[in-house]
Amino acid sequence: MRIQTPATDTELWTAGDAAAFGQLFERHARAVYNHAFRLCGSWSVAEDVTQTTFATAWRRRRDARLVDGSVLPWLLVVATNSARTEHRSRRRWQALLRRVPPEPEGAPDLADDVADRLRDEQRMRELLALVRKLPRAEREALALCVWSGVAYPQAAITLGVTEGAVRSRVSRARARLARMVATQTEEQR
């Protein structure tokens, strides 16, 4: 009996053809999409960033750094860079808001999904309002390691800095955010 094991990221990346790249897309697109959303706070912009990320990854494939056999940490860094330049008009989000249909009787799935995504965006915008007060290196380390779950050693290799530097950035980010939240809570009393 032959047991077929799925190709590793390294094998797919090395193959360098459309079929292999398509498999990598299927494997990692969801993680990239959600990472992009957490950076920009808009699901529609996250779609654009996801597309740009994979297109850019292909063009820059010679620069790719696979860490422990995974291309995902590097894709997330490419997504982070893409999100910086793909910051789209907020009007798009606002126009979507205006077009959200009133909640229908029986609540069809699509309307629920749109409403849920709008609530996500509202929640993420509130969170980003705090996170954007952090220095860029800290907020990107936070998004990569805390929100997207990349291990410190992998993040360090991908970012080209020491593991200690990544840990330090995340730690400083957490501390600053905790202070901001505390101040905000105090002001609301």
Added chain:
Amino acid sequence: MNDILQPPTERDLPAGGADRIRAGALAALAEPEPRHTGRRVAVVAAVVTTVAAGVGGAALWPAGGGSTQALAMSAAELPPELRTAAEQCLSWNHDQVARTGIEPLDRAPEVTLDDLAVATRRGDKSAMLFLTAAGYFTCDLTLGRWWREKTGSTNWDAWGDRRGWLPGPVEALSVSSSDIDGGEVMAIGRVSARVRRLVLEHGDGRTTEARLQDGAFGLISTGSSVREDARLVSYDADGNVLDRLRFFDMRLDRCYVDPAGKVVYRAEYAGKQPPPVDPATCLPAEAWRR
């Protein structure tokens, strides 16, 4: 992690969107490998230091690294590169019109080059505003010279009762920036007749003046110093400040009514059901014409 710092739960890509994104990403495989990695960054980052406002004809500034910026206030002012971008936007508009509903308020307004009110370009990024009797259509896009990529986004809305009214003296219809919270920025939109000057205060003491024409404005920041706390400040003919909008958060937090007391703009609200609006609490909308 503190709950307040917990982002929303992860979601799948939307069904139709996943196919589109996949097709767009895989389209890159057909392109030749770039010979100059990093060149795009260099081009986008090139600093252009002069913005000429209110000058007839296309405003086009060659700068170091081959980067240019342009601000045109009609189709007649379009330089060739922006004309190519405008044609791409018209193509996307054509697709959008074909895909949207048949009801007037659901339908993307069909636009032509003659409807172009503002076109801006910095490096390989452009933004456009088309205004018609039915609504507006904005488009921002990247036309990479070296990688031949065409990416961008569009936004549109039917005016409904709002064509002749603005939520205050200034309404930004498209805002884009190089960084998520600043850097180089472009903005386009509408202004009321009493706005005679519109100035972006970068937040670091520097400013950029917008071009105004026929009720529309266009702005490209001078340099890349725009900060998160930047303000878009409008002035009347006597130099009095009319409004100071936060550039990176222009959500409507108030409602606006026309002279008959009809609510024409609601405060923006993300919940399932918008709360009821008491017109007595709204501000008067500003008249707009073109």
